[in-house]
Amino acid sequence: MHKRGLLLSVLVAGTLTISAAAQADLAGGLEAWKRGDFETAMVELVPAAEEGDADAQELIGVLYALGLGVEQDRAKAFEWYMVSAENGHAGAQSGVGWYYEVGMGGVPIDLVKAHMWYAVSAVGGDVDAAVSVTEVEKKMTPEQIATAQAEAAAFLSK
Numbered sequence: 001m002h003k004r005g006l007l008l009s010v011l012v013a014g015t016l017t018i019s020a021a022a023q024a025d026l027a028g029g030l031e032a033w034k035r036g037d038f039e040t041a042m043v044e045l046v047p048a049a050e051e052g053d054a055d056a057q058e059l060i061g062v063l064y065a066l067g068l069g070v071e072q073d074r075a076k077a078f079e080w081y082m083v084s085a086e087n088g089h090a091g092a093q094s095g096v097g098w099y100y101e102v103g104m105g106g107v108p109i110d111l112v113k114a115h116m117w118y119a120v121s122a123v124g125g126d127v128d129a130a131v132s133v134t135e136v137e138k139k140m141t142p143e144q145i146a147t148a149q150a151e152a153a154a155f156l157s158k
Contacts, residue, residue: 019051026056033059038069049080057084058092065095074105085117090124093117094132101136111140115148120155 029044042063048056061080064073078099084092097117103109115136121129137145 023048026053029056029059038063040069042069049083052087054084054087054089054092057081057087058089058095061092061095074099075107078105078107085120088124090121090126090129093121093124094126094129097121097129097132097136101132111136112144112148112151115140115145116151116155119148119152123152123156 025044025046026048029041029048032038032040032044042060045056045060045063049060057080061077061084062068063070063077064080065077066072078096081092081095081099085096094117097114099105099107100110100117101114115133118129118132118136122133140148
């Protein structure tokens with residue numbers, strides 16, 4: 001996803017459930033992002049991310065994944081994507097699925113987990129994730145697909 005598209009998805013995201021201070025940090029991080037000042041964006045986003053804001057967590061993952069304002073570190077990117085994914089961010093969930101599908105950032109290839117995260121992301125509204133589910137299924141056995149579907153259902157029932 002392009003930086004502008006990612007930013008737009010963050011800006012149109014649902015209501016925030018973080019403190020006013022963390023919301024201000026997120027807003028400051030987004031403003032710095034728009035200016036291309038990724039080092040400041042990181043500084044601004046961290047407090048909101050640490051407070052549990054999934055948008056900030058996902059953006060920090062993007063910064064690490066692309067090496068924007070920080071040294072590129074795909075393992076750290078995955079860690080932030082995972083935290084964000086567990087907090088319900090559909091884009092991060094799809095990102096986690098991709099890391100599992102291709103084995104990036106020290107994450108071993110696991111098609112069951114890839115399918116599970118893509119499916120959860122699709123339910124969360126990520127249209128591209130639905131396509132990813134179909135594509136990853138081409139590499140899986142029926143048993144693996146059934147396991148992934150059960151894991152996705154368990155995650156969604158939490």
